[in-house]
Amino acid sequence: MSLFRLTLRNVLHRRFLSLLTVCAVAITVAFIVLLVLSRQSVEQGAKKGYGPFDLVIGATGSETQLVLNTFYHIGAPTGNIPLAVLDEARRDPSVEAAFALTTGDNYKGYPIVGIDSGYFFTRYGGSRLQEGKMYAHTGDTIVGSYVARSLGLKVGDTFAGAHGLVQGEDHESAAAEHEGDHEAEEAGGHAAAEDEGTGERAGHAHEDFRYRVAGILPELHTPDDRAVFTTVDYAWAVHGLSPEEREITAVLVKPASLLGAHDLKQAFDGSNGVQAAYTSKAVSEVLNAVDQGSRLLGMLTAICVLLAGIAILLSLVAAASERTKDVGILRLLGKSRAYVWLSLTTEGLLVTATGLITGLVTGHLGAYLLKDMLFSQAGIQIEPYHWTPEHWFIVLGALAIGLLSSLGPAFRMYRMHPLALFKS
Template identity: 50%
Template sequence: MKLISLLWNNILHRKTLSLVTVLSVAITVALVVFLLLCSAGLEQGAEKGYGPFEVTIGAKGSASQLALNTYYHIGAPTGNVPLSLLDEVRKDPQVSSAFAMTTGDNLNGFPIVGMEPGYFPVRYGNDTQLAEGKLYGKLGEAVLGSYAASALGLHVGDKFQGAHGLVKGAADEDEGAGADGDHDEHEAHHSFTYTIVGILPPLHTSDDRAIYTTLDYAWAVHESQSGANKDVTAILVKPSSLLGAQSIKTKYGQISNVQAIYTSKAVADVVNVVDKGTQALSVVTGVCVVLAAGTILLSLIAAVQERKRDVGLLRLIGKSKGFIWMALVGEGLSLTLIGLILGLLIGHLGGYLGREAVFEFAGLQIQSWQLMPGEWMLAVFTLLIGGLAAAGPALQAYRVDPLQLFKS
């Protein structure tokens, strides 16, 4: 009897237990793969999420909140700083370039961001070409990120009105509060119309899910700021050097009600917090690994008990101990291998199906079909666990005398 035929027949003989074993391995592997994909997306997003803007200036508050709102369009801004500060920053010899940002409105949950058009060549290079149309140049013109345009179904030439707040439905809630000021603000947003003049190419950053327009849109919509009293949400600064970054942070961080942060440090702090959450999930994953190994072990113990006579008969007709050993260990490894392959497919499929939800929520790009470096270690570790779990029952059958095994 061929070894492969014996293995396959044994697996099919106990369909339910074999299926449970395969599923336990597959679910564990799929969970690990999905965590690896999210972790890689987080690292890539952190690396290129803020471009060359090593210093960010904004209102006093949480440095992480300022970085997340400015570059990832997550959460609320820490407040506003005077527009006049932008001119002061640009005159600083340590500053290579600086751009102010205004935000606070949305279109169906996608943030509307006021930014000077010069931001894009500084952030992404001078050779960045729009997928459609042109960059905005005057009040009321807007350019959509590739994901925002696709999700909203909007094209060049379309018009839209924004809503107050950074979350879809926020304006409706404000209006429901019954305040006259909120009602007037709601009406102001619906009376201001944007015209789409361009669509950005896929940039693989959070800018893909933003809507960009002129810096002065917020002042025109809210009609509450004029002249020297105009405010902006944040100032993005590209220093001329690393020493320049330190000088800028120190200088502008001393201004009352203003903070200047190292963008990379603020982003790293967020990544560290997420890593702690990932470590907690790793504990759950470890429990799943133990359960999967236990399932394989119980499955093969049951197989040995069921097939004692079969094993004894194989030994009596001349099959070696090595053949018996390979048959039992091979069954465990076969179930593990099937579960491993299925788990890898499920994990990547889950990443593919969930990529848009993850990107819309956190701005993280998941490369769903990209093979992660850790997957090779995962495959080796999974097969090793399966082999070790199968070795115990196989050793039990391996050591028993064939006559005693057959008589029992």
């Protein structure tokens, strides 16, 4: 009987214990694969998330919040700034390009972002639309590829937005106001009824303003895939603001040079409730926080690796104890010590390799199943079919653990005399 057939029969003879060992290895490997793919996706998404815009101007507050909302469409904006800030930035000779951004509304949970169409040509080099054409009039929109795919939007479709950055916010607010109005009526007051009227007018303003899909963006592999874009003046049109009341959320700035970026930050930072933030610095702070979380996950991974190694060791110790007499017979029939040693180490490697392959498949399958949810919620775009250099370390590490775990029981059987093995 060949060595491989003998090893396979021994593994199948102890199906339950072998299955538990395979599961321990597979779960550990799948967890590590998901961690590697997620961390790489966060790093790559962070690097290309803001394009050439090294500076962003917005309302005073958290720089990280400003950058995440502006470029990654995560969280709420820090507030609004005067429209005059845009003109002031464009007049500065240190500025190569500057674009105003307005936000604050959503369509079914996806942010509606007002920005000049020149933003796409500056950032993506004039990439063509997947279909349709760029917006030209107030109410026209172009839709990110992920939004179009998720909601089934096509060129020519119309829809109404909602206030806020979370789906259903208006409905919840309306329900709360309605409840407050009912309580006010019971108490004989009229203040809540007035508030409800204001809320209803705001809600009707959004419902009456209809957007039209003019085009659909190609897949950009950035957070812009999950946003709806329109003209800057959409918010002013929805709320009927006069020219004196018009404000913007942020200004995206592409400096002409690094020195120009420094001068711009000094000029705008801290004046009249306005701040200027280095985009790369804010993103680095987010990545540092992610790295700290990765260290914690790394500790948990190390524990999982240790437990998987122990599972392999226990499986082979049990196998060696069960097959002591069988090994003695093999030795008496003339099989060498090397044959006995190889039979146990091969069994450990076979179980480990099975768990390794299962874990790799499970990890990538999990990444495929989670990619839409992660991208929708956090803008993290996992590439489930990507093979990273870390994968080779996972493969070599798993096989090394399987081999080391099998050496102890194999060496014990190797050293014993065949008569001692048989008598035991």
